[in-house]
Ligand code: SF4
């Protein structure tokens with residue numbers, strides 16, 4: 001297998017060589033100008049951070065990416081997908097408010113922000129993939145329909161996957177709400193009848209007509225339900241709930257399969273960036289961020305997502321202040337094996353061999 005170039009900037013800066021300058025150099029070394037054609041719609045996939053979390057990627061990096069894409073003739077937009085659970089990003093209205101709160105809006109970045117999977121997370125396209133679990137990944141339509149994508153990912157821990165970088169941002173971060181249901185749950189939604197107010201939104205959104213009203217409460221006919229998750233997204237009252245069922249290897253495999261579907265769709269049409277900064281134990285979906293467990297490292301970019309995550313992981317291991325620990329992410333959560341994601345990605349054709357190229 002050939003080695004993929006992964007470009008890297010460290011965090012040293014001085015007058016005439018600021019981090020802003022270095023980030024622009026990084027994007028250009030990694031080929032952003034070659035990626036973008038005049039007039040193309042370029043989706044910049046970000047994670048605006050849950051309210052209360054401050055470890056997410058600073059919006060100024062998105063502003064710089066917007067500038068380079070615009071200079072190359074593209075039309076950038078910032079985007080993310082709605083969450084399966086409640087909180088500040090569960091629908092496009094709340095998500096937009098959270099994005100503004102964290103600096104991701106047009107006046108600060110130069111590009112508009114919108115939720116890629118629509119008002120309630122239900123707008124998706126099925127991208128084909130030959131996976132062990134998935135044959136059609138339900139990826140947000142606003143991402144599928146972009147001409148090219150630039151993915152800005154925060155590299156940090158994750159309670160179920162061990163770590164989260166670009167592959168997790170592709171696989172889980174680009175999935176629509178029904179896609180996230182498929183990733184997280186092997187089963188169908190469960191109901192909390194006490195919360196149901198009988199509004200009927202779920203009935204109107206169920207593609208299988210699997211929901212009926214009984215005594216002013218929605219009731220799922222599980223023989224007809226296909227587990228698409230539309231009712232979970234449609235219910236404003238938390239009465240349709242996800243049965244969080246997927247952990248360990250099976251979740252990792254599904255996320256990798258979703259990422260592989262996107263990788264296939266955007267072959268030669270994507271640039272991936274990892275921010276090895278504020279490397280906190282948990283992901284940016286939580287409403288807090290614990291202190292980093294390794295020092296800040298730098299920023300990396302590549303056209304290969306698996307090579308990028310591998311190179312970032314290797315730098316994190318080197319920076320790990322706790323001698324004797326093979327992988328600090330595994331050490332955070334004993335029993336977790338971060339290596340498995342790379343192994344499984346290889347079976348899906350995502351190469352993680354790399355050549356590190358230091359920029360600046
Ligand atoms: S959308 Fe929610 S509250 Fe409304 S009927 Fe369905 S389950 Fe009940």
Ligand code: SF4
Nearest residue numbers: 206225226228229231
């Ligand atoms: S998961 Fe999909 S098919 Fe099942 S009840 Fe909800 S909307 Fe209908």
